[in-house]
Amino acid sequence: AQTVTQSQPEMSVQEAETVTLSCTYDTSESDYYLFWYKQPPSRQMILVIRQEAYKQQNATENRFSVNFQKAAKSFSLKISDSQLGDAAMYFCAYRSALSARQLTFGSGTQLTVLP
């Protein structure tokens, strides 16, 4: 079974600075997808960014980018020019390409943005 580990329960960043959230995963599969979701205080789950394992190029979405290291099974999220609205719980998630069964989530990182 796949597992996803987020080793930083809490992180903080100064407004306009850059922060990196860590995520590692364990799988024996070679084809899969990785996601970062954001959960603000409203509790709604919002997709931030996705990465296909077969792509070597790291995904980027505006101020959000990932550092995908397939051999190391690492998938970190970098937030540049942090804004107050970025404050939220961030979840890393894994999805097998062989099954639409589910997402496997990490335990989350609570990000605080300091003004």
Add this chain to the structure above:
Amino acid sequence: DGGITQSPKYLFRKEGQNVTLSCEQNLNHDAMYWYRQDPGQGLRLIYYSQIVNDFQKGDIAEGYSVSREKKESFPLTVTSAQKNPTAFYLCASSIVGTASNQPQHFGDGTRLSIL
């Protein structure tokens, strides 16, 4: 607008009572999912369904039941056998098949508490 609607937003259960959480989607997605979220933890899969009239247990199905009589609806019943039902429940839907890089779309959640 397309999306997922969960109701009610807050729900209270008495001891020995079954309660049903509603989830409706108009995204024309084949797959639907129910997750449970406890404080400080990620999401755990309760049940999922990839097609009408078919569903599978997730990681924590004991004490829960579901039905999938219509493509757009996937209600979750929390039975009296679930001894610790207090949690935040999230419903999600997604495309299945080869497009498994497509993210799951989430509803706004239902918070269930014991009276």
